[in-house]
Amino acid sequence: GAVVSQHPSRVICKSGTSVKIECRSLDFQATTMFWYRQFPKKSLMLMATSNEGSKATYEQGVEKDKFLINHASLTLSTLTVTSAHPEDSSFYICSARRPTSGRAHEQYFGPGTRLTVT
Amino acid sequence: RKEVEQDPGPFNVPEGATVAFNCTYSNSASQSFFWYRQDCRKEPKLLMSVYSSGNEDGRFTAQLNRASQYISLLIRDSKLSDSATYLCVVNKGGQAGTALIFGKGTTLSVSS
Numbered sequence: 001g002a003v004v005s006q007h008p009s010r011v012i013c014k015s016g017t018s019v020k021i022e023c024r025s026l027d028f029q030a031t032t033m034f035w036y037r038q039f040p041k042k043s044l045m046l047m048a049t050s051n052e053g054s055k056a057t058y059e060q061g062v063e064k065d066k067f068l069i070n071h072a073s074l075t076l077s078t079l080t081v082t083s084a085h086p087e088d089s090s091f092y093i094c095s096a097r098r099p100t101s102g103r104a105h106e107q108y109f110g111p112g113t114r115l116t117v118t
Numbered sequence: 119r120k121e122v123e124q125d126p127g128p129f130n131v132p133e134g135a136t137v138a139f140n141c142t143y144s145n146s147a148s149q150s151f152f153w154y155r156q157d158c159r160k161e162p163k164l165l166m167s168v169y170s171s172g173n174e175d176g177r178f179t180a181q182l183n184r185a186s187q188y189i190s191l192l193i194r195d196s197k198l199s200d201s202a203t204y205l206c207v208v209n210k211g212g213q214a215g216t217a218l219i220f221g222k223g224t225t226l227s228v229s230s
Binding site: 108 | 219
């Protein structure tokens, strides 16, 4: 199956600092990547859709100035959490869309990044 | 109404049992449907896509009823390794490949 990597897998940072998370599709080109957040015992919540070469589309309630997304190439998207606060502590997961020959464009997920803000 | 609703679970079944999960979705424009599996503190992994004609993959069978906006997953001959959370997922918009909306998931625990 398709492989998507994320880095780092785990990060602890102090309040007020910024953290960058990378998402890479390793064996296919992804024109579209997605960023999700998952709190404990909750479902994944879509934060934004990242399109290569254009601005990300943010979901309602997600601050675009706080969660900066850059999709610089067909294999790399980055999410930067700026001025992190403890309430930003969560599991951040990216996914990459891989067009298939079937009717559904499947998405493959990275292993996630667990962010803890102290 | 939530965009994707699933059985609350948890489902606790013995090995070899057959178990069925149900899911309903609210957006009639959704075109793509999936079941994902998520293990504790891990990322979701695609289990199978769901098509109107129904599809089967080994012990797993998925069904879609567009008129009722209802999706199901049947697991036969449950194994211990099937223990996980199963996520019902539909695409957000009218086109295949747009962002996905996840249900909260149904937890399955298979015991020996």
